Amino acid sequence: xRVNFTVNGRPQQxxxxxxxxxxxxxxxxxxxxxxxKNACEQGECGSCTVRLDGVPVxxxxxxxxxxxxxxxxxxxxxxxxxxxxxxxVDSQTGEGTALSPVQQAFIDAGxxxxxxxxxxxxxxxxxxxxxxxxxxxxxxxxxxxxxxxRCTGYxxxxxxxxxxxxRQGEAV
Amino acid sequence: MPxxxxxxxxxxxxxxxxxxxxxxxxxxxxGIGESTLRPDGTLKVTGEFAYSSDMWHxxxxxxxxxxxxxxxxxxxxxxxxxxxxxxxVYAVMTYDxxxxxxxxxxxxxxxxxxxxxxxxxxxxxPVAIVxxxxxxxxxxxxxxxxxxxxxxxxxxxxxxxxxPDAILVHDDRDDHHSRHVPHPNIVHRQPILRGDAAxxxxxxxxxxxxxxxxxxxxxxxxxxxxxxxxxxxxxxVHLYIATQWLHSDLRQIAPVLGxxxxxxxxxxxxxxxxxxxxxxxxxQIHACLLALRTGKPVKIVYNRFESFFGHVHRHPAELHYxxxxxxxxxxxxVKCRIVxxxxxxxxxxxxxxxNAASLGVGPYAVDDVDIEALALYTNNPPCGAMxxxxxxxxCFAYEAQMDKLADAVGMDRVEFRQLNAMEQGTLMxxxxxxxxxxxxxxxxxxxxxxxxxxxxxxxxxxxxxxxxLPGGLSNTTHGEGVVRGxxxxxxxxxxxxSEGFDDYSTAKVRMEVVAGRxxxxxxxxxxxVGQGGVTVHAQIARTxxxxxxxxxxxxxxxxxSAGSTSASRQTYVTGGAVRNSCELVRExxxxxxxxxxxxxxxxxxxxxxxxxxxxxxxxGGEVLADLVDVLEDESVEVEAExxxxxxxxxxxxxxxxxxxxxxxxxxxxxxxEVDTELGLVKVIELACAQDVGKALxxxxxxxxxxxxxLQGMGxxxxxxxxxxxxxxxVRNPSFTDYLLPTILDTPxxxxxxxxxxxxxAPYGLRGVGEAxxxxxxxxxxxxxxDATGLELNRTPVRPEHLTGT
Numbered sequence: 001x002r003v004n005f006t007v008n009g010r011p012q013q014x015x016x017x018x019x020x021x022x023x024x025x026x027x028x029x030x031x032x033x034x035x036x037k038n039a040c041e042q043g044e045c046g047s048c049t050v051r052l053d054g055v056p057v058x059x060x061x062x063x064x065x066x067x068x069x070x071x072x073x074x075x076x077x078x079x080x081x082x083x084x085x086x087x088x089v090d091s092q093t094g095e096g097t098a099l100s101p102v103q104q105a106f107i108d109a110g111x112x113x114x115x116x117x118x119x120x121x122x123x124x125x126x127x128x129x130x131x132x133x134x135x136x137x138x139x140x141x142x143x144x145x146x147x148x149x150r151c152t153g154y155x156x157x158x159x160x161x162x163x164x165x166x167r168q169g170e171a172v
Numbered sequence: 173m174p175x176x177x178x179x180x181x182x183x184x185x186x187x188x189x190x191x192x193x194x195x196x197x198x199x200x201x202x203g204i205g206e207s208t209l210r211p212d213g214t215l216k217v218t219g220e221f222a223y224s225s226d227m228w229h230x231x232x233x234x235x236x237x238x239x240x241x242x243x244x245x246x247x248x249x250x251x252x253x254x255x256x257x258x259x260x261v262y263a264v265m266t267y268d269x270x271x272x273x274x275x276x277x278x279x280x281x282x283x284x285x286x287x288x289x290x291x292x293x294x295x296x297x298p299v300a301i302v303x304x305x306x307x308x309x310x311x312x313x314x315x316x317x318x319x320x321x322x323x324x325x326x327x328x329x330x331x332x333x334x335x336p337d338a339i340l341v342h343d344d345r346d347d348h349h350s351r352h353v354p355h356p357n358i359v360h361r362q363p364i365l366r367g368d369a370a371x372x373x374x375x376x377x378x379x380x381x382x383x384x385x386x387x388x389x390x391x392x393x394x395x396x397x398x399x400x401x402x403x404x405x406x407x408x409v410h411l412y413i414a415t416q417w418l419h420s421d422l423r424q425i426a427p428v429l430g431x432x433x434x435x436x437x438x439x440x441x442x443x444x445x446x447x448x449x450x451x452x453x454x455x456q457i458h459a460c461l462l463a464l465r466t467g468k469p470v471k472i473v474y475n476r477f478e479s480f481f482g483h484v485h486r487h488p489a490e491l492h493y494x495x496x497x498x499x500x501x502x503x504x505x506v507k508c509r510i511v512x513x514x515x516x517x518x519x520x521x522x523x524x525x526x527n528a529a530s531l532g533v534g535p536y537a538v539d540d541v542d543i544e545a546l547a548l549y550t551n552n553p554p555c556g557a558m559x560x561x562x563x564x565x566x567c568f569a570y571e572a573q574m575d576k577l578a579d580a581v582g583m584d585r586v587e588f589r590q591l592n593a594m595e596q597g598t599l600m601x602x603x604x605x606x607x608x609x610x611x612x613x614x615x616x617x618x619x620x621x622x623x624x625x626x627x628x629x630x631x632x633x634x635x636x637x638x639x640x641l642p643g644g645l646s647n648t649t650h651g652e653g654v655v656r657g658x659x660x661x662x663x664x665x666x667x668x669x670s671e672g673f674d675d676y677s678t679a680k681v682r683m684e685v686v687a688g689r690x691x692x693x694x695x696x697x698x699x700x701v702g703q704g705g706v707t708v709h710a711q712i713a714r715t716x717x718x719x720x721x722x723x724x725x726x727x728x729x730x731x732x733s734a735g736s737t738s739a740s741r742q743t744y745v746t747g748g749a750v751r752n753s754c755e756l757v758r759e760x761x762x763x764x765x766x767x768x769x770x771x772x773x774x775x776x777x778x779x780x781x782x783x784x785x786x787x788x789x790x791x792g793g794e795v796l797a798d799l800v801d802v803l804e805d806e807s808v809e810v811e812a813e814x815x816x817x818x819x820x821x822x823x824x825x826x827x828x829x830x831x832x833x834x835x836x837x838x839x840x841x842x843x844x845e846v847d848t849e850l851g852l853v854k855v856i857e858l859a860c861a862q863d864v865g866k867a868l869x870x871x872x873x874x875x876x877x878x879x880x881x882l883q884g885m886g887x888x889x890x891x892x893x894x895x896x897x898x899x900x901x902v903r904n905p906s907f908t909d910y911l912l913p914t915i916l917d918t919p920x921x922x923x924x925x926x927x928x929x930x931x932x933a934p935y936g937l938r939g940v941g942e943a944x945x946x947x948x949x950x951x952x953x954x955x956x957x958d959a960t961g962l963e964l965n966r967t968p969v970r971p972e973h974l975t976g977t
Contacts, residue, residue: 018306018308020308021308028226032228033219034219034222034226035218035219035220036219037223037394037395038225038396038473038475039394039396039444039476040394040475040476040906041476042476042477042906042907042908044476044906044908045394045476045907047394075217075218075219076219076220078218079218093212093214093215094214094215094218094220095214096214097214097218099217103217103218104217106213106217107210107213107217108209110207110871110872110874110875112210112213112216112217113445113702113703113704113875113879114393114394114443114444114445114446114701114702115212115217115442115444115702116223116393116394116395116444116445117394118216118217119217119219122217138637138639138640140915141639141915141916141918142639144915145914145915145916147914147915148907148912148914149394149915150391150392150394150445150447151702151875151879152875152878152879153875153879153881153882153918153921154878154882154915154918155874155918155920155921156871156874157915158915
């Protein structure tokens, strides 16, 4: 089948999609957007979190056909939507790329280790900070409870979200 | 809520107990001791970092593995014809299609079939492989392979493994351990005998005994086993893979393919965590076989269900302990027997046995010990490496014993530990002297001195926040029946590969001028699995070579082996190799400098010169030349191996020997709140104090300690792979049924880092990654015991263990 939908603000068309394919598979394998991660493919880990018409969802649990005509934002779209360039871009490491505040905070706070959970956490945290710009620790934990991380013990992730919220507050 | 604290105490000056802010000596920005940020951070937050499951190639096929549905069976017949006839399928391979006589592999013992040969020995063993043009086509084709199993009785524990008529899991053993084990279903057995435990027991005023059960834990790295094999024009293959040790994989893969190692090129892809679960091969050989058979690139990606079958787990264990003490609280003796379930294939079991035995007493001074550790062959899932590696299981048991014994003597549990704590100079049960700082008592003091989290944090003027209570948003209590408990534990872990292993690493370092600036390039085969080795390598190069710009080359097999990213060893060993190669590069750069500028200043000939801030300087800081002028268009490159002190094998009968490279120590205090009516536990705080020798990157050190701490908490209260004792089948292979700590389950983890240099190690550092996983589990258990008064001799603690229902 053919699926038409908007990804990170751009209209996209996917052809030859088998009806059983998930949105996650289409993004990763057909659109060249592997940022959304495939850690469990059963809706438990949150590593594939994307926004579907603004709402965070696990892309692995969304059938590709369900996104027909709808808007999807992935981790690849975070910087475009909210990013500010930090300087000249290093072609090797990407340093200097325009990053959203929450992306920059994850780097600065040491919230990234293996990084496999990071894209899903970023999409979830970004969405929470939109709704709740001054979250308590309990609010952060509740909002991110659908995203597993096995490396960090979550402490630096808490620091990162607090930092992003604080910087966002200063910027207003 | 209090923020995590971070204090650094420095060795070699400030006395213990007076923490000072770290002020590192390197005069080049971004050197060791600074919390520089990850070089891969930007790629990881933008989604551009290429993990092994993200690999893509024009015209690639998808591989799928058919796994056994039973644990122990003869394969009566295997029919692949229908699978092969499926549209879109390019190849189906079984044991009979393997290209050479080398059809098994393994880390130490080559006992693991690439594909099952006439028999399967555990649930989920690979039987056949399929390549097709779509992953779903491959899955459906694999399901069409007809396997007729004749089931055999399952070996599941020590009793069934060593029964007189027990079926042998492997009836053709000829490995070097087979000659000394008491039964062919025992992979390896290591006794450790020192002093006279029986005689010492006579002197004991108090003796406590305990039987402990440790569950099977999964590494649960988030990036699934995956990779892409691309056939090369010369008949070889290029494998893009997530692993912990490229060269170990290569050594196992090439013979099965019938290729020289030079024709199997390996490049490390992004690794989504490892924790020991990527020490063994998973889909590496299968992807290469299918790529060579079809002539097309083949990608294999496990889903989470398959991942639970696709890697080894942490050994479950039965532990039997006897401790004795005099009435003034001194340990008299320790006797223990540790039975580890190795499952169907050996994997790292022999080394896990060595660790469990040699670290089985913990960080305590006791002269009379009688220790036995062994690993079984069974039909349960194979077990091997996981963070803490044998020391975790032992720590859970000996720390429960130390609490019991303190209570029997009538001493404070922390003081009792401090009284018996080992220190520098103490002999291990193996007779090996601990010849660097061993601040066990100090770590306990520090963790106890941390401020306690306030009581009843769920209450505020706005009412009750159930998120702070056991049961959380399930709204099961507003504080009724909730009891607080506090527990302490401390552990000891070895760093590096032990028992005489040639545990070297290799680093290639180049220095040259690029665009008018001096640049260092570091190339190693070290697997970056998230730990931050790449960050540290750049810091070392900056410190040693005085440059700010460092390029880290992707890890591959075009450079010599870096050894494994495990055993807390990479910063020590590959970090040591990078430093060593940098020093050799520096000498060459200085030779060039002397040749060009030696006549201009006498210091070139006499002083010990350094490279700092892009310049050649004297020890006093006088600038002699700019590196750009020294190098001009020359480049200096060195590839060299580096080794730590050699170790020895443990004597097979007595366990004596200088078997370990270095020890690391961490202590925890756990504060829990337990809803005693429903048996729900909320861990409020897990405070940790750890000696890291020297924090090369303090931010990364904290990340390791906090991450390791949480994995220890997971096994205490949530995590367990449940294997049916009747069928040896895995009952919960999913993240729905295997419970991992979420951010809601996670306590605050304040950390107090101590830096007491180990003079034998580069920069005095001590391996960090594993020690915090040891003491976390027994501290949580002790806290739950404190809250409930229950004995609790197994992990994980589940609600029914607390309520008795």
